[in-house]
Amino acid sequence: MDGKMYFSGFDRQGNPLLNIGPNQLSNDATRYTKFLIFWLENAHHMNRSNQQQQQQQQQMRHPHQKLTLLADLAKVSMFSVMSPTVYVKLLDIISSHYPETLHMLLIVNPSWYLHVLWKLVSPFVDPVTRAKVYFVDTLQKKQQQQQQQQGERPGDNEEMAGTGGWVNGLHEFIASDQLNSRLGGSHDFEYHHASYWSQLLTVLGK
Numbered sequence: 244m245d246g247k248m249y250f251s252g253f254d255r256q257g258n259p260l261l262n263i264g265p266n267q268l269s270n271d272a273t274r275y276t277k278f279l280i281f282w283l284e285n286a287h288h289m290n291r292s293n294q295q296q297q298q299q300q301q302q303m304r305h306p307h308q309k310l311t312l313l314a315d316l317a318k319v320s321m322f323s324v325m326s327p328t329v330y331v332k333l334l335d336i337i338s339s340h341y342p343e344t345l346h347m348l349l350i351v352n353p354s355w356y357l358h359v360l361w362k363l364v365s366p367f368v369d370p371v372t373r374a375k376v377y378f379v380d381t382l383q384k385k386q387q388q389q390q391q392q393q394g395e396r397p398g399d400n401e402e403m404a405g406t407g408g409w410v411n412g413l414h415e416f417i418a419s420d421q422l423n424s425r426l427g428g429s430h431d432f433e434y435h436h437a438s439y440w441s442q443l444l445t446v447l448g449k
Contacts, residue, residue: 247275247278248261248279249262249439252422252428252430253421254416255418256309258308258309258310258346259310260310260311260421261286261310261311262314262423263316264315264434275329276329276332276336279333279336283336283337283341283344285447286308286309308344309344309346311346311347311348311417312347313349313417313426314350315352315425316354316357317352319357327363334364335367339369342371345372345375346375347376347407348377349377349379350377350378350379352382365405373405375407377406377408377410377416378406378407380411381426381427413426413427
């Protein structure tokens with residue numbers, strides 16, 4: 244419980260943002276898996292307000308709160324990640340046991356190693372889950388590369404097949420006041436475990 248994952252902000256559809264900070268992938272597979280399940284189980288508590296929850300209940304026969312996973316993985320390397328099989332297992336847990344919970348997975352500024360890792364695991368990812376994965380370029384590196392490749396669009400290459408592909412920036416999905424300032428938003432948030440966890444338990448009713 245050290246800030247590797249935390250809820251902060253909402254996407255434009257009102258879904259809570261589960262943030263993974265830069266260089267915060269764990270190499271402890273068991274602990275990381277349990278922690279992800281904890282957040283998935285408690286996503287429905289993260290409504291903006293009781294009023295919003297009541298509106299959802301009126302609009303949906305079986306209301307269920309989704310979440311958007313926002314992963315800033317620019318600094319991830321082969322030395323800071325778990326085995327590829329663990330990520331296949333995590334994505335399988337999401338697709339098999341929480342198919343309606345994940346709204347989107349936004350992978351922000353993925354390092355070169357993330358491309359390698361995705362190429363290894365993507366064939367084993369459920370197509371419905373794969374379609375929810377977007378690769379986000381906030382540094383405009385991908386845009387510069389594309390200008391040199393005579394019209395190649397984000398997502399044209401094989402490794403992006405079946406995903407949402409490349410997008411330039413997060414503002415299409417998240418308003419500035421809900422997005423952390425390190426990712427180009429205006430929301431200045433720093434994780435402090437004692438105060439955050441106390442407030443979280445209150446929200447969860449525990």
